[in-house]
Amino acid sequence: MALDSKVPAGPLADKWTTHKGEIPLVSPANKRLLDIIVVGTGLAGSSAAASLAEMGYNVKAFCFQDSPRRAHSIAAQGGINAAKNYQNDGDSVHRLFYDTIKGGDYRSREGNVHRLAEVSRNIIDQCVAQGVPFARDYGGLLDNRSFGGVQVSRTFYAKGQTGQQLLLGAYSALNRQIAKGRVKMYARHEMQELVVVDGKARGIIAKNLVTGEFERHSAHAVLLCTGGYGNVFFLSTNAMGSNVTAAWKAHRKGAYMANPCFTQIHPTCIPVSGENQSKLTLMSESLRNDGRIWVPAKKEDAEAIRAGKLHPNDIAEEHRDYYLERRYPAFGNLVPRDVASRAAKERCDAGYGINKTGEAVYLDFAAAIMRYGAEEAHVKGLKNPTDAEVKALGEKVVEAKYGNLFQMYEKITASNPYKEPMMIYPAVHYTMGGLWVDYNLMTTVPGCFALGEANFSDHGANRLGASALMQGLADGYFVAPYTVGEFLSKDIRTGKISTDSPEFEAAEQAVRERTEKFINNNGTKSVDFFHKRLGKIMWNEVGMARNEKGLKQAIADIQALREEFYADVRVLGAANGMNPELDKAGRVADLIELGELMAKDALERNESCGGHFREEYQSPEGEALRDDENFAFVSAWEFTGVPSEAKLHKEELTFENVELKTRSYK
Amino acid sequence: MDLTLKIWRQNGPQEKGEMKTYPISGVEEDMSFLEMLDFLNDKLINEGIEPVVFDHDCREGICGMCSLFINGEAHGPGRKVTTCQLHMREFKSGDTIYIEPFRAKAFPIIKDLMVDRSAFDRIQRAGGYISVNTSGNTIDANAIPVPKENADKAFDAATCIGCGACVATCKNSSAMLFASAKISQFSLLPQGQPEAKERVLNMVHQMDLEGFGNCTNTGACEVECPKGISLENIARMNRDYLFASLSSNK
Numbered sequence: 027m028a029l030d031s032k033v034p035a036g037p038l039a040d041k042w043t044t045h046k047g048e049i050p051l052v053s054p055a056n057k058r059l060l061d062i063i064v065v066g067t068g069l070a071g072s073s074a075a076a077s078l079a080e081m082g083y084n085v086k087a088f089c090f091q092d093s094p095r096r097a098h099s100i101a102a103q104g105g106i107n108a109a110k111n112y113q114n115d116g117d118s119v120h121r122l123f124y125d126t127i128k129g130g131d132y133r134s135r136e137g138n139v140h141r142l143a144e145v146s147r148n149i150i151d152q153c154v155a156q157g158v159p160f161a162r163d164y165g166g167l168l169d170n171r172s173f174g175g176v177q178v179s180r181t182f183y184a185k186g187q188t189g190q191q192l193l194l195g196a197y198s199a200l201n202r203q204i205a206k207g208r209v210k211m212y213a214r215h216e217m218q219e220l221v222v223v224d225g226k227a228r229g230i231i232a233k234n235l236v237t238g239e240f241e242r243h244s245a246h247a248v249l250l251c252t253g254g255y256g257n258v259f260f261l262s263t264n265a266m267g268s269n270v271t272a273a274w275k276a277h278r279k280g281a282y283m284a285n286p287c288f289t290q291i292h293p294t295c296i297p298v299s300g301e302n303q304s305k306l307t308l309m310s311e312s313l314r315n316d317g318r319i320w321v322p323a324k325k326e327d328a329e330a331i332r333a334g335k336l337h338p339n340d341i342a343e344e345h346r347d348y349y350l351e352r353r354y355p356a357f358g359n360l361v362p363r364d365v366a367s368r369a370a371k372e373r374c375d376a377g378y379g380i381n382k383t384g385e386a387v388y389l390d391f392a393a394a395i396m397r398y399g400a401e402e403a404h405v406k407g408l409k410n411p412t413d414a415e416v417k418a419l420g421e422k423v424v425e426a427k428y429g430n431l432f433q434m435y436e437k438i439t440a441s442n443p444y445k446e447p448m449m450i451y452p453a454v455h456y457t458m459g460g461l462w463v464d465y466n467l468m469t470t471v472p473g474c475f476a477l478g479e480a481n482f483s484d485h486g487a488n489r490l491g492a493s494a495l496m497q498g499l500a501d502g503y504f505v506a507p508y509t510v511g512e513f514l515s516k517d518i519r520t521g522k523i524s525t526d527s528p529e530f531e532a533a534e535q536a537v538r539e540r541t542e543k544f545i546n547n548n549g550t551k552s553v554d555f556f557h558k559r560l561g562k563i564m565w566n567e568v569g570m571a572r573n574e575k576g577l578k579q580a581i582a583d584i585q586a587l588r589e590e591f592y593a594d595v596r597v598l599g600a601a602n603g604m605n606p607e608l609d610k611a612g613r614v615a616d617l618i619e620l621g622e623l624m625a626k627d628a629l630e631r632n633e634s635c636g637g638h639f640r641e642e643y644q645s646p647e648g649e650a651l652r653d654d655e656n657f658a659f660v661s662a663w664e665f666t667g668v669p670s671e672a673k674l675h676k677e678e679l680t681f682e683n684v685e686l687k688t689r690s691y692k
Numbered sequence: 693m694d695l696t697l698k699i700w701r702q703n704g705p706q707e708k709g710e711m712k713t714y715p716i717s718g719v720e721e722d723m724s725f726l727e728m729l730d731f732l733n734d735k736l737i738n739e740g741i742e743p744v745v746f747d748h749d750c751r752e753g754i755c756g757m758c759s760l761f762i763n764g765e766a767h768g769p770g771r772k773v774t775t776c777q778l779h780m781r782e783f784k785s786g787d788t789i790y791i792e793p794f795r796a797k798a799f800p801i802i803k804d805l806m807v808d809r810s811a812f813d814r815i816q817r818a819g820g821y822i823s824v825n826t827s828g829n830t831i832d833a834n835a836i837p838v839p840k841e842n843a844d845k846a847f848d849a850a851t852c853i854g855c856g857a858c859v860a861t862c863k864n865s866s867a868m869l870f871a872s873a874k875i876s877q878f879s880l881l882p883q884g885q886p887e888a889k890e891r892v893l894n895m896v897h898q899m900d901l902e903g904f905g906n907c908t909n910t911g912a913c914e915v916e917c918p919k920g921i922s923l924e925n926i927a928r929m930n931r932d933y934l935f936a937s938l939s940s941n942k
Binding site: 073080091092093095098101112148149150151152154155156157160187191197199201204205236265304305440504507550555596599 | 722824846
């Protein structure tokens with residue numbers, strides 16, 4: 027099948043408006059005859075379910091958590107981008123579009139990204155109308171801050187809890203529709219299989235996690251809003267339950283996976299402390315507005331710190347290496363995430379890491395505290411304040427900006443970041459890859475759509491900070507509710523989809539067999555045992571730096587791991603009832619298959635771009651070397667039975683409005 | 693560290709539960725409380741014992757899914773932390789730790805330490821929203837300035853994570869801190885005004901229907917709240933409720 031992105035013709039800035047005007051409408055009377063399933067209730071899922079229900083469709087929404095409000099969008103910290111130009115710093119829709127294309131290292135579609143930039147402004151209006159309490163200045167207007175990879179302040183925020191506030195806003199819109207009976211909510215339900223009838227997605231098999239029962243749900247379209255697959259690395263900033271199962275089942279039923287190897291490793295996370303760690307915690311990118319990243323300039327100082335013989339506060343300014351400011355003077359500490367992460371790895375690999383494991387760098391607020399303190403002292407009219415007074419004032423300002431993050435850091439590490447620099451290291455955070463979708467957000471299975479992090483469409487090879495929230499809400503509120511019309515307008519005479527068809531029967535049977543296999547396996551190792559091993563393979567070979575030999579090894583290792591998993595995994599308890607181990611087993615089985623495909627994708631992409639860094643393709647200074655001549659395409663993989671033998675389809679990327687350049691933040 | 697864990701085990705909503713004892717050694721200070729339970733579960737699986745079931749997801753104190761009554765306190769010792777942020781360095785080797793589910797009539801037990809908190813969702817559905825369609829065709833976000841003080845207070849109220857620690861802590865199993873946080877958020881913002889009266893009446897009504905108790909101003913909820921939601925919100929809700937009861941046409 028040839029991939030057709032269906033990006034409308036015409037000038038970039040008119041594409042979306044023109045397209046929206048040409049999508050066939052479905053009359054209100056006919057919308058009542060159409061059912062839509064939404065899987066996942068994060069920003070994309072909640073907003074899509076609420077919007078579609080408002081428009082008149084019958085919506086069923088599913089989440090595996092106990093409430094739609096728990097979805098992992100809630101954990102996003104720093105902010106949401108929008109081209110409002112409230113700060114009058116030269117921002118515009120075009121600039122947001124350009125920054126996103128460049129930030130993504132020229133591996134995303136122009137048409138999609140421009141649409142995202144256009145609707146970004148409506149998102150802020152919408153959220154404020156819903157009562158989302160964004161940060162405001164003393165005049166009562168909305169405040170902004172900066173994020174990496176840009177030179178304007180376009181990020182709206184609610185302290186370090188922006189994701190929480192936006193999700194609760196979308197959750198309230200969803201609740202309004204649930205209360206009206208327009209959305210039927212299924213919490214503690216997990217999608218187990220996509221049902222395809224006559225080549226179209228017509229429903230799902232869901233598991234009621236409380237009773238263990240399998241349920242058949244039919245619909246005229248299925249929207250997968252199921253987030254990313256960072257948990258393939260075991261340790262990531264994802265929630266424990268985040269998984270790829272829904273997307274992977276769709277992949278196995280014909281939906282292509284696009285650019286699966288594009289993984290975002292976030293530069294500022296709390297470093298790994300021990301073998302029993304279950305997850306990693308992000309320290310928001312917004313901290314790089316004020317924090318300076320450094321390691322000791324002298325190796326012996328780094329060694330002394332690691333041995334506990336030297337304190338970072340005792341290292342003189344001239345013996346510190348602020349390596350981002352040194353290497354990238356134009357953007358300094360606010361370079362994009364992939365660049366910052368690689369730079370940290372480079373210093374640590376060279377022996378300058380500063381914690382026991384040698385895998386950590388400092389994020390230091392001392393300079394910002396003194397700077398803010400001096401400003402406050404001036405405002406308060408203090409003459410010749412002492413350093414201690416300035417510091418105390420400055421700490422208050424920093425607390426108001428980042429208080430909850432500093433508190434979170436202290437709880438986890440038992441170290442006070444007001445008094446000594448934070449220790450940070452890159453960690454898996456977000457996956458730019460995902461299900462391939464066309465301009466209408468439809469996958470290669472007609473009627474199956476993918477929204478938010480679950481699709482691949484907007485961030486190319488690297489996502490800019492504060493753009494995930496923007497994309498989730500853009501897809502859910504302003505894109506999918508219109509674009510599903512193109513597919514559904516042909517379904518107004520279809521009538522209710524039966525759940526008694528052989529396709530539903532076969533899908534349910536497959537799910538039952540998988541479940542019984544796990545329960546009766548009588549192996550000897552826990553699910554986590556295999557998940558951790560998968561994570562190690564992925565982090566070592568398919569992580570921040572990759573090479574041909576390592577990737578080939580990873581494929582072989584993952585295949586061996588999969589065999590061992592099925593032969594030896596032990597799942598206790600029964601299938602009928604609440605059994606989280608059983609649910610985890612199903613998720614890890616799919617993550618293992620995905621891991622193999624990620625390694626394959628990374629192996630085939632013989633270039634370095636964004637989050638994908640192949641050691642063979644770098645400049646003498648260690649910067650990524652992109653190959654636009656041979657790799658300016660989206661890799662869309664078709665499942666053929668063995669993940670690493672998937673069939674590659676290429677969607678060539680054409681750039682009519684931006685010039686392909688080497689990304690430079692110097 | 694060597695610990696003795698006393699954990700509530702209950703196979704299903706209708707079954708009888710009991711405290712069971714599990715000695716555990718090899719616990720590390722840097723583990724979070726839930727990582728300690730993962731560690732226990734791994735051992736239990738190896739011994740052929742069904743692992744302990746508990747709710748958890750984000751493990752960074754924001755999703756509100758984790759719960760647990762630890763040594764008689766919601767989310768354990770320490771202030772302004774959820775169970776997932778509690779670390780084992782708060783305990784010492786030789787300690788006995790009692791781990792129970794959040795208990796309230798409105799939070800029936802599903803299994804072991806996992807409870808059903810869907811009553812909270814139903815309270816939100818009774819009015820915890822502003823009736824604006826999601827068309828994006830609203831007024832410009834900066835068209836109505838909001839005094840910073842009100843915006844900040846609305847934000848503070850809105851940081852409630854819906855974990856239910858307030859209910860589990862309250863001797864009356866009252867959900868007033870939870871409900872008042874949402875009611876206050878909208879009550880403090882201009883966008884929330886048109887529906888303010890109906891909102892407070894409907895949400896309080898739903899709270900009563902769910903079987904939550906009343907508030908007797910003990911203040912334990914505020915102390916145990918991992919997000920520091922202020923009692924001031926309950927006072928505001930009571931004022932709004934009184935005003936709405938007297939002036940509403942309903």
